[in-house]
Amino acid sequence: MKERMKLPEAALEHLFYIEVTLHKEEYKVGDVGRGDLVICPISGGRFEGEKLRGQVLDFGADWNLMYPSYLNCVDTRYLLKTDDGALISLSTVGRAAIKPEQDAAMERGEYVDPDDYYFRQHLLFETGDPRYQWLNAACCFAVIGIKDMQTIVYDAYMVK
Template structure:
């Protein structure tokens, strides 16, 4: 390509590691015409790293599960930093977990996150000036299922 503009290299900064606990009462909405919709309320959790704090008992994961093992995940939840800032977190992502892997997790067996695909785009919003920098950040998460009711991930910001 002629006159290609030189762009800065993308670099990643690790923001935090998070463990999100789900309530064990799922809401199975059923087939909504695009797939099966299941809503999993957020029970709480903790995150540590560049920012540290707790996941409040607020929000949920909306999971649209297609028959080809594709799971479209859409979540909203609330973070509270140890220094008192409230940060809204909205995610949208994809998980491809085969039925035998899902069944193993339901039995309480560990399934290596390297053996399935689970990634999310992370959108942070806050009115706290100390964390204003995160409002404009492009962020993503590399996720895994610690157990049937705990989602974990490393959150990164593209610099």
Template sequence: MRAVAAIETRQLFDVVVDLEPPLATGGGRVLFRAGGGSFAGPKLRGEVVPGGGDWATFRPDGSMTLDVRLTLRTEDGALVQMTYGGRWVMPEEVRAEIGDPATRHLVDPARYYFRTAPLFETGARDYLWLNDIVCVGTGYPVEGGIAYRVCEVV
């Protein structure tokens, strides 16, 4: 086995996605549509374009598999496609609180596992570097939506 560098991360941005009411499509599948939102970090900031969403699947154990597609618009007008999969593992003792819109944002994120792996695609010259990075994120509910801290793997 070869010695390799340790995996390190640095913050890319924090994003809040405003969600519209969910659409249950059956078989444990739910569409959480994005109604807008915003993102900000050291190298870029802007808004979440309405119209994307999470085509989530709830597993029998109460955990959720994410399949998210969003479009970001930077403050200078560049469009960036953000896609990610992930897992939201909710222990049984927090499922009722997370399932209630009135309390989900109050649940301590240390009580569940909510991780994502975002990738980006853009043709905007100033942001082409996004096409070549790998990121990880940690999610948590906020009032009216969901938020993530997204970090670049360096």
């Protein structure tokens, strides 16, 4: 191999903490050939960070493809509105690996420590607001926890 090119060190910047509330009703589409598809509509929420804060609008949903092995592939669409009026579309793609006993405990309303399961997502932001267009080019991800069956929380980070 030729001489390696020196690249910048990767660093993380915390963007915000978010709590997303789901409607109680979910839509069980059923086995779509790769797993069971369940769609959970978003009812709202709030996000706060140093550079942006605001609300999650009652718009969008989580599309969860649940494999028999309890691997959950999650695709979501959110609409964020910052406190200063900007609209930001947020799309996510991620994976959750939650054991059957953990899932059953959550269904019973019991708290399961996020350190005990794996739930991560890639975040894609899109906005036309000039104040936040820096997000359009950002590589971002989230570390996620399930607060209860209607509340998903996460810390969003940007790779610098």
